[in-house]
Amino acid sequence: MTDVVLDGVDKVYPGGQVAVRNVRLRINDGELFVLLGPSGCGKSTILRMIAGLEEITSGVLWLNGAVANELSPRDRNVAMVFQEGALYPHRTVKGNMMFPLEVLGDDRAEATAKVVELARALGINTMIDRLPRTLSGGQRQRAAIGRALIREPSLFLMDEPLSSLDAGLRTELRVEIAALVRSSGTTTVYVTHDQVEAMTMADRMAVLRDGVLEDVGTPEQIYQDPATVFTAAFLSSPPINLLQATLWGVEGEGLLLDLGPQRLSIPWDDPRASSMISHHGKHVIVGIRPDTLAPIAAGSPAAPGTVLSGQVRALEFHGHEWLAYAEVGIPTVDANEVGGIKKPDEPEPEQIGLVGRLRALLGRSAVVDEPAPEGHAGHHRRSDLVFRIASGNRPNRGDHVALCVDLERVLLFGADGRRVTPVQR
Numbered sequence: 065m066t067d068v069v070l071d072g073v074d075k076v077y078p079g080g081q082v083a084v085r086n087v088r089l090r091i092n093d094g095e096l097f098v099l100l101g102p103s104g105c106g107k108s109t110i111l112r113m114i115a116g117l118e119e120i121t122s123g124v125l126w127l128n129g130a131v132a133n134e135l136s137p138r139d140r141n142v143a144m145v146f147q148e149g150a151l152y153p154h155r156t157v158k159g160n161m162m163f164p165l166e167v168l169g170d171d172r173a174e175a176t177a178k179v180v181e182l183a184r185a186l187g188i189n190t191m192i193d194r195l196p197r198t199l200s201g202g203q204r205q206r207a208a209i210g211r212a213l214i215r216e217p218s219l220f221l222m223d224e225p226l227s228s229l230d231a232g233l234r235t236e237l238r239v240e241i242a243a244l245v246r247s248s249g250t251t252t253v254y255v256t257h258d259q260v261e262a263m264t265m266a267d268r269m270a271v272l273r274d275g276v277l278e279d280v281g282t283p284e285q286i287y288q289d290p291a292t293v294f295t296a297a298f299l300s301s302p303p304i305n306l307l308q309a310t311l312w313g314v315e316g317e318g319l320l321l322d323l324g325p326q327r328l329s330i331p332w333d334d335p336r337a338s339s340m341i342s343h344h345g346k347h348v349i350v351g352i353r354p355d356t357l358a359p360i361a362a363g364s365p366a367a368p369g370t371v372l373s374g375q376v377r378a379l380e381f382h383g384h385e386w387l388a389y390a391e392v393g394i395p396t397v398d399a400n401e402v403g404g405i406k407k408p409d410e411p412e413p414e415q416i417g418l419v420g421r422l423r424a425l426l427g428r429s430a431v432v433d434e435p436a437p438e439g440h441a442g443h444h445r446r447s448d449l450v451f452r453i454a455s456g457n458r459p460n461r462g463d464h465v466a467l468c469v470d471l472e473r474v475l476l477f478g479a480d481g482r483r484v485t486p487v488q489r
């Protein structure tokens with residue numbers, strides 16, 4: 065049992081590659097904690113620093129209340145499982161699982177009983193006499209997990225243990241691993257780039273980007289109430305719609321989100337209004353998850369500023385639902401290009417040009433007259449709005465659609481990518 069604290073930890077590799085920047089993180093005793101982020105964001109480096117396999121450049125690592133920066137890996141009582149769980153090829157599953165207990169000099173009969181019990185929990189009890197090369201990838205990974213857990217480490221570290229397995233097996237094993245480590249009560253740090261794995265397994269999780277922590281919280285907190293636009297986009301499938309807007313507080317009307325050819329309006333009595341007004345006259349990013357949009361029939365009554373309209377350009381069948389892509393003529397935002405480590409010569413995010421500043425000075429809203437960009441992202445035009453059609457009438461390609469926006473669930477980010485309204489943790 066152990067808790068882990070990283071206090072302002074940095075990692076700079078020889079050669080100057082900065083992999084981890086000022087990470088502050090507490091992983092509680094018994095927690096299943098997931099480090100999530102795209103390739104190269106520093107997940108494995110953090111794990112390896114906790115294991116003692118990588119030196120910490122600066123900052124402090126605490127294990128169970130004691131500074132552990134200089135502690136050798138063997139004195140940390142950690143067990144680690146990698147993408148390809150390394151097993152001794154000439155030892156059977158049982159021999160592999162027994163090995164850590166043999167090293168500790170445990171009683172053989174007791175050790176055997178323990179191995180058999182854990183192998184049963186891992187679903188590999190019928191194959192404990194087989195050699196690793198005769199096992200499937202999933203079975204080998206189970207054996208590697210068994211070998212790591214058998215000596216009851218105080219900390220269990222897993223680095224993408226399922227990434228080499230096929231999708232079906234990944235789903236099956238992630239449920240089993242989560243159940244197993246929870247029942248053992250071992251503090252576990254689990255690295256993945258797969259948002260579904262993170263959300264389904266974690267007690268709490270951290271989202272990393274370029275070595276920097278973007279967000280930390282329970283999966284639900286991070287999904288419902290993300291701290292940054294990067295986090296919102298990383299944890300969204302189907303992808304969240306990110307629209308460029310300018311926010312104007314207009315007396316008698318509310319907070320107008322000027323989306324160019326269209327607009328949304330948030331009433332003054334919305335609890336978020338007091339934080340949002342600080343962005344009057346500024347560029348903001350409006351995050352609308354596809355399930356926050358509901359197609360409404362033509363001519364249906366809708367409150368002003370609650371509807372976006374467009375033309376259906378593509379439809380995709382996903383089994384349990386259809387996804388539709390509607391061209392709305394609104395400039396969209398790529399989350400990867402917002403926030404993060406500032407590159408040299410980048411303009412300040414809130415520079416919005418002369419017309420914008422004039423509007424801000426006049427306190428006026430106006431429909432933006434700049435044309436929407438013509439760029440393409442993947443096979444969809446960049447101004448497409450993605451929405452779900454779970455039931456009811458499915459529109460056809462080319463149809464005009466009106467989409468009612470659930471404004472309470474709209475997420476608003478500043479031009480720097482941070483949430484405009486305070487996040488709850």
Ligand SMILES: Nc1ncnc2c1ncn2[C@@H]1O[C@H](COP(=O)(O)OP(=O)(O)OP(=O)(O)O)[C@@H](O)[C@H]1O
Binds near residue numbers: 077079
């Ligand atoms: N030994 C090393 N020497 C120099 N740079 C390194 C070394 N190991 C990792 N890096 C760099 O540090 C950064 C973080 O790497 P790390 O492996 O921690 O990322 P990751 O999030 O685990 O990526 P992945 O999911 O692809 O494994 C990357 O830019 C990587 O190129």
